[in-house]
Amino acid sequence: MRDSTEMNTDIFSDILKVAEARSLVTGGFTAGGRWAIRFPAPTTIKFFAIVQGQCYVMIDDEPEALHFATGDVGLLSAQRGFVLASHTDVEPLDAMSLFSGGGKKSTQLGDGSDFRQIGGHVLLDPVFGPVLREMLPSWIQIHAASPQATTIRWLLQQLVAEQADGQPGAQLASAQLAQLLFIQVLRVHMQKADALPAGWLRAMCDRRIAPAMSMLHGDPAHNWRLEELASACAMSRTTFALRFRTSVGCAPLTYLQEWRMHLGKQALRKKTTSVAEIAQTLGYASASAFSNAFRRVTGMSPKTWREAGGYDSDRQTLPASASVNV
CATH class of the missing domain: 2.60.120.280 (Regulatory protein AraC)
Incomplete structure (x- = not known):
């Protein structure tokens, strides 16, 4: 491990x-x-x-x-x-x-x-x-x-x-x-921490699952198993899975997939990076495996998402109404 x-x-x-x-x-x-x-x-x-x-x-x-x-x-x-x-x-x-x-x-x-x-x-x-x-x-x-x-x-x-x-x-x-x-x-x-809703903000305050969160973010391409994550947190699989879901709001491997998708979307904004390269970086066996996972989460293929404008041209700017001072 x-x-x-x-x-x-x-x-x-x-x-x-x-x-x-x-x-x-x-x-x-x-x-x-x-x-x-x-x-x-x-x-x-x-x-x-x-x-x-x-x-x-x-x-x-x-x-x-x-x-x-x-x-x-x-x-x-x-x-x-x-x-x-x-x-x-x-x-x-x-x-x-x-x-x-x-x-x-x-x-x-x-x-x-x-x-x-x-x-x-x-x-x-x-x-x-x-x-x-x-x-x-x-x-x-x-x-x-x-x-x-x-x-x-x-x-x-x-x-x-x-x-x-x-x-x-x-x-x-x-x-x-x-x-x-x-x-x-x-x-x-x-x-x-006790007043925070389930999510990554609360998870960062939870020292019991901090090792697992660090592992998932430190190497999202790794094929993490529940046993590895639970062992790093000195818990049984059952106790760890319950604690993680309570803090984060979803199962550990679900969180990993969601984080991979966030990273994948960011990478797709760089039009010079191929889907195959992104798939390899995120730990998918092939471009088609990444594309299938991406489609399940977003409802569209990586190519379609990229062509739909998921890159820098959509960057949020300050609207005229928001320039009011506060």
């Missing part, structure tokens, strides 16, 4: 790469006095951070307003409209009218002395993005007072500095910092 200790695979990075998650800062606003802004339902994942002051966040279909203080970060993955407000009883202004026109990236309500916020978006690949997005709750709030939020506070300070200084390379630096902020928010969220 292979030594699983040699497969120190970073599954989290694997998923982020497959989803092609990329973060960007779109701006922010300042406010003073009593104020409120309504934002439309996002088509992307949105994040926002409170740099100064406090506010209430009222998300459509949520029964109660959320209180955010200085240093708090929010992540909204659900396609729901929401309101940011100094007080819950203020009639909100429409964000589209406040931020529209001339590439406007910031605005001020009142004298702007009480509150400051910056925000942005996390773009995902339209084909592979659901691998990540479907594992996220509707919203996440990370409190600045949380002991795990030290890195987030530092990243937020750096983002504010990049936005204010206007140094060469500020746009790229802000995007890199926003990417790190997104990763750190997910890391903090993953510490609540």
Whole structure:
């Protein structure tokens, strides 16, 4: 049996790469006095951070307003409209009218002395993005007072500095910092393993099946047997299979097939890579064996999927409506 200790695979990075998650800062606003802004339902994942002051966040279909203080970060993955407000009883202004026109990236309500916020978006690949997005709750709030939020506070300070200084390379630096902020928010969220739904996010927090997950991701072309995976996790076949299904939501070999299909789709975007080469890379005995498996999962052949536009031309971009600052 292979030594699983040699497969120190970073599954989290694997998923982020497959989803092609990329973060960007779109701006922010300042406010003073009593104020409120309504934002439309996002088509992307949105994040926002409170740099100064406090506010209430009222998300459509949520029964109660959320209180955010200085240093708090929010992540909204659900396609729901929401309101940011100094007080819950203020009639909100429409964000589209406040931020529209001339590439406007910031605005001020009142004298702007009480509150400051910056925000942005996390773009995902339209084909592979659901691998990540479907594992996220509707919203996440990370409190600045949380002991795990030290890195987030530092990243937020750096983002504010990049936005204010206007140094060469500020746009790229802000995007890199926003990417790190997104990763750190997910890391903090993953510490609540018991509250996570079944899926790869929960599986990464489950130390009992971590060796098997590392093996599957470290060498997806290998013909893994249930006995090998269970032995690496120091469990019986039955106990391991139950634990894996509880954490991941499917059987180990089903997960392996699904992961192979994700990797196969990515490889098909490179039009110079043949189906036979992809099949060999993923551990299939022949191009026809891979094609049959691909057709069972997707309903079409690899060639048809490739010709249907499953490559870079379908990359998710930021819609005009999503450029509204949060």
